[in-house]
Amino acid sequence: MRIKAGQRLRSQVDSTELMVVRGIQEEIDLRCGGAPLIDAGETPATDLELAGVPDAPPPQLGKRYTDPDGELELLVVKAGTGVLAVGGTALVIRNAKPLPASD
Numbered sequence: 001m002r003i004k005a006g007q008r009l010r011s012q013v014d015s016t017e018l019m020v021v022r023g024i025q026e027e028i029d030l031r032c033g034g035a036p037l038i039d040a041g042e043t044p045a046t047d048l049e050l051a052g053v054p055d056a057p058p059p060q061l062g063k064r065y066t067d068p069d070g071e072l073e074l075l076v077v078k079a080g081t082g083v084l085a086v087g088g089t090a091l092v093i094r095n096a097k098p099l100p101a102s103d
Contacts, residue, residue: 001027001028001029001030001036001037002023002025002026002027002028003020003023003024003028003030003072004020004023005020005021005022005023006019006020007019007020007023007039008020008039008040008077009030009037009038009039009040009074010037010038010039010040010042010044011032011033011035011037011044011080011082012032012033012035012036012037012038012044012045012048013032013033013034013035013044013048013049013050013051013082014032014033014050014080014081014082015078015079015080015081016032016033016058016059016076016078016079016080016081016082016084017040017076017077017078017080018032018037018059018074018075018076018077018084019074019075019077020073020074020075021064021073021074021075022071022072022073023072024071024072028072028086028087029086029087030072030084030085030086031084031085031086031087032059032080032082032083032084032085033050033051033080033081033082033083034048034049034050034051034082035048035050035051035082050081050082056083056085056090057083058079058080058081058082058083059076059079059080059082059083059084060076060079060093061076061077061078061079062075062076063075063076063093063094064076064093064094065084065091065092065093065094066091066092066094067086067089067091067092068089068092070094072086072091073094074091
């Protein structure tokens, strides 16, 4: 799947919805709950079941998630129970940049 900034995505197996903050040019295997993500306007498949990456927490509302390389960035606009992953690697919460000291 190719994703670009501003695109809205949704999970096929739970209620998770995402906004792409920073996309990437190459094809990636972006999943939630073990199933491929789809555009927000598409109809999800009915034969898929929730699966995922073990020992990874589900996405939290309002948090930004990124891949380990930091190339991809997604904002959770509706939380669900499935784990966000690229291939078999879970996405991690992007930490805020520290503000400069104001001495």
